[in-house]
Amino acid sequence: MSFVQNFPFFSIIIAMFSGIVSSVLDGKKARNVSLIMIAVTTVLSGMTLAFCLGTGESYTFMMGHFPAPWGNEIRAGVLEGLTAMLFCVVMFLAVIGGMDHTAEDVDGKKLNLFYIMIDLMLSSLLALVYTNDLFTAYVFVEINTIAGCGLIMIRQKGRSMSAAIRYMIMSQLGSGLFLIGLSILYDVTGHLLMSPAKESVEALVAAGSYRIPMLVIMAVISVGLAIKSGLYPFHYWIPDTYGYATPTASAVLSGLVSKGYIFLLIKIFYRVLGYDNLVSSQMINVLYIFGVTGMVMGSLHAIHETDTRRMIAYSSVAQIGYIYMGMGLGTSFGMVAAVFHIFTHSATKALLFISAVGLYEVSGDKKDFVSLRGAAYRNPLAGVGFAIGSLSMVGFPMLSGFISKLLFATSALESPRKMLPTLIVLAVSTTLNAIYFLRLVITLYSKPREGDRPLPEQAVRKSSRKLKVAILCFIGLNLVLGTASQPIVQAITDGLAMFK
Amino acid sequence: MIQHLLWNMEETAAIVLFGIGFTMLLLHKNLIKKIMGMNIMDTATYLFLASKGYITGRGVPIVVDGIQEVSAYINPVPSGLVLTGIVVSVSTTALMLALTIRLYERYHSLDLDEILILAKEEEQT
Numbered sequence: 001m002s003f004v005q006n007f008p009f010f011s012i013i014i015a016m017f018s019g020i021v022s023s024v025l026d027g028k029k030a031r032n033v034s035l036i037m038i039a040v041t042t043v044l045s046g047m048t049l050a051f052c053l054g055t056g057e058s059y060t061f062m063m064g065h066f067p068a069p070w071g072n073e074i075r076a077g078v079l080e081g082l083t084a085m086l087f088c089v090v091m092f093l094a095v096i097g098g099m100d101h102t103a104e105d106v107d108g109k110k111l112n113l114f115y116i117m118i119d120l121m122l123s124s125l126l127a128l129v130y131t132n133d134l135f136t137a138y139v140f141v142e143i144n145t146i147a148g149c150g151l152i153m154i155r156q157k158g159r160s161m162s163a164a165i166r167y168m169i170m171s172q173l174g175s176g177l178f179l180i181g182l183s184i185l186y187d188v189t190g191h192l193l194m195s196p197a198k199e200s201v202e203a204l205v206a207a208g209s210y211r212i213p214m215l216v217i218m219a220v221i222s223v224g225l226a227i228k229s230g231l232y233p234f235h236y237w238i239p240d241t242y243g244y245a246t247p248t249a250s251a252v253l254s255g256l257v258s259k260g261y262i263f264l265l266i267k268i269f270y271r272v273l274g275y276d277n278l279v280s281s282q283m284i285n286v287l288y289i290f291g292v293t294g295m296v297m298g299s300l301h302a303i304h305e306t307d308t309r310r311m312i313a314y315s316s317v318a319q320i321g322y323i324y325m326g327m328g329l330g331t332s333f334g335m336v337a338a339v340f341h342i343f344t345h346s347a348t349k350a351l352l353f354i355s356a357v358g359l360y361e362v363s364g365d366k367k368d369f370v371s372l373r374g375a376a377y378r379n380p381l382a383g384v385g386f387a388i389g390s391l392s393m394v395g396f397p398m399l400s401g402f403i404s405k406l407l408f409a410t411s412a413l414e415s416p417r418k419m420l421p422t423l424i425v426l427a428v429s430t431t432l433n434a435i436y437f438l439r440l441v442i443t444l445y446s447k448p449r450e451g452d453r454p455l456p457e458q459a460v461r462k463s464s465r466k467l468k469v470a471i472l473c474f475i476g477l478n479l480v481l482g483t484a485s486q487p488i489v490q491a492i493t494d495g496l497a498m499f500k
Numbered sequence: 501m502i503q504h505l506l507w508n509m510e511e512t513a514a515i516v517l518f519g520i521g522f523t524m525l526l527l528h529k530n531l532i533k534k535i536m537g538m539n540i541m542d543t544a545t546y547l548f549l550a551s552k553g554y555i556t557g558r559g560v561p562i563v564v565d566g567i568q569e570v571s572a573y574i575n576p577v578p579s580g581l582v583l584t585g586i587v588v589s590v591s592t593t594a595l596m597l598a599l600t601i602r603l604y605e606r607y608h609s610l611d612l613d614e615i616l617i618l619a620k621e622e623e624q625t
Contacts, residue, residue, distance in 0.1 A: 146592065146595060147590070158622075159619040161602055161606065162615050165599050169525060172538050172592060176541045177522075183549050186578070475515055
């Protein structure tokens with residue numbers, strides 16, 4: 001066994017231990033520990049990815065001394081490595097970009113708690129990406145929820161407390177459904193490890209027994225994870241949660257947390273329930289319809305918002321809809337598009353949240369359209385960052401959003417019955433995206449009206465260098481995803497093929 | 501049909517309880533009752549798991565009198581899952597209760613709708 005194969009396990013455990021160590025450190029040290037840890041896990045995930053690309057196959061890593069089908073396992077392949085690396089990079093940039101605001105928003109004595117939550121969040125995300133065991137996945141889903149709740153409520157201003165309780169309630173509904181789904185699955189198959197469970201599922205499907213329980217399992221697990229990732233009819237917690245947390249927390253929650261659950265769901269689809277079974281049971285169509293509705297409704301809600309952070313949050317609802325729409329197309333190419341959109345959305349939404357902070361800094365920390373008028377002239381880099389993020393969400397060529405829309409459109413051509421609705425909804429949703437994002441971008445680049453009072457001196461603050469670096473890196477990440485998409489799409493295709 | 505439900509009485513009860521808890525968590529206005537609903541929901545899952553792991557006539561899976569045969573014991577995995585699940589649900593309950601106390605201190609209400617309205621008003625002023 002090569003030494004590199006230990007790295008997925010190392011990265012989870014390093015993240016978890018730095019959280020534990022941070023509990024006795026003061027805020028600044030905890031922050032440095034966090035940053036070093038995230039950098040190290042990025043490198044480890046990158047090396048795992050390189051190893052899997054080199055060997056061309058995935059591997060399982062036995063935890064403890066019990067072999068399958070009894071023990072616990074970690075599994076790493078190309079897709080896992082790629083996702084883990086992207087999650088780490090986005091996390092690193094989000095923490096760097098929002099660092100000063102975190103120090104402002106969070107009470108000094110509690111600053112280390114914020115970074116403990118970040119550490120635990122990263123470890124649970126990595127565990128969701130790498131795990132090969134369903135119950136481990138459940139436990140880390142809960143750790144993720146608790147860390148997410150901590151990230152929201154640590155800023156004890158405004159509506160963040162009520163947002164946190166709403167988030168907890170919806171998350172608990174999702175976890176409850178996921179847990180009962182796992183229990184029934186364990187009951188029917190007798191396994192919690194993904195590979196043996198899949199063998200049992202296939203035997204049951206071939207024998208035609210346990211049809212209704214299998215349908216219930218599929219429905220309950222999909223809906224449970226859909227609630228947690230904020231698919232359209234279950235999205236009510238999203239605007240408050242993303243709108244009132246600190247910038248880092250907003251970027252992490254919208255860019256990564258919901259994606260972790262979606263990645264887990266995709267993994268369960270392929271590695272446990274069998275994607276073909278989902279297609280033949282029509283479950284996939286339910287996700288498709290929810291996704292398509294979400295694409296339109298999320299954008300319509302976003303148009304109504306005057307608070308820009310809530311607007312970006314509603315745009316997340318629409319983008320989650322895109323991902324579920326891709327998963328619901330029922331073709332493997334649609335799934336590739338969905339996974340690529342996970343990457344796109346992580347990179348772009350974090351860019352939007354972080355660059356929006358740069359714009360609020362120069363507008364007296366106000367977040368409505370009127371106050372943001374001309375903000376892009378007061379902070380040029382944040383303005384460019386926001387414009388690029390918006391264009392990427394709309395689907396401008398060269399940026400990652402364009403590639404994911406292209407992939408969605410081409411994969412829709414493969415499924416004849418869903419082709420027309422998909423293309424129409426893509427067009428409608430893109431137009432709506434353009435309406436609300438470009439309206440804001442135009443507002444940012446308009447000269448203040450003559451009657452407006454000029455902003456007082458203290459309302460215009462200079463952005464820190466860290467924020468600028470983070471914005472530049474996020475822009476770079478978007479351009480890389482947009483221009484070098486071919487190898488990434490190839491890696492996703494290979495990775496999904498390894499799931500089977 | 502009814503007979504099947506009677507044969508699997510524990511499982512039926514578990515699913516009914518799960519439904520009750522889920523609905524309470526989703527629809528009840530009072531935060532404390534929501535948390536109670538969450539606990540009923542989680543406990544129902546544990547009842548389901550425990551009843552699935554139990555095999556009539558077999559003993560607790562702890563070897564004390566030297567009997568090594570598998571057929572003497574019940575399935576120990578569901579019990580392990582239940583224990584893990586209890587740990588998880590205790591911590592989420594504690595977190596929810598702590599949040600509820602904070603919200604009550606701030607808004608002097610346990611009604612979630614009222615809290616949301618108060619929070620909105622507080623922001624606008």
